[in-house]
Amino acid sequence: MVEKVKVGFSLPKDLVEEFRRFVVAKYKGYKRGDFSWEVEQALRNWIALHTDAQIDAMAKKPNPPASVDRVFHQVKVWMEREYGCGLEKGGHISRRLLERAIAAVRGSDPRTIKKWIRLFHDFGLIKPLTAGVWEFL
Numbered sequence: 001m002v003e004k005v006k007v008g009f010s011l012p013k014d015l016v017e018e019f020r021r022f023v024v025a026k027y028k029g030y031k032r033g034d035f036s037w038e039v040e041q042a043l044r045n046w047i048a049l050h051t052d053a054q055i056d057a058m059a060k061k062p063n064p065p066a067s068v069d070r071v072f073h074q075v076k077v078w079m080e081r082e083y084g085c086g087l088e089k090g091g092h093i094s095r096r097l098l099e100r101a102i103a104a105v106r107g108s109d110p111r112t113i114k115k116w117i118r119l120f121h122d123f124g125l126i127k128p129l130t131a132g133v134w135e136f137l
Helices: 013-027 034-058 066-083 093-105 112-121
Strands: 092-094 126-130 134-137
Touching: 013 034, 013 066, 066 093, 066 112, 092 093, 093 134, 112 126
Parallel strands: none
Antiparallel strands: 092 134, 126 134
């Protein structure tokens, strides 16, 4: 049997109530240990998610070839010129704007746009945050 420890901490009341409703709905009722089990699973998933992210961050990224780096620079310059936004490391940009910049620099064929986004991502120049937002690395 796994040794358990009682932990005390404070959470927003509405979050706890929402969590309780979720657990009761998931199990169609309540029995002893359901809340603890779900909290344990949530923490294990959170740790696994962040551990993977840390390992990925520590992995050495390959340097992009000169051709990819040059196009990435052209895309950034175009966005700064057209929209006046500074694209620093950690900056966020909508996928739509990224696609528009690539189309202006390299051509508007959807395959071309998809190719350059994939190359930028593969070489660690950008990463997706959501379906419509990318982050500059």
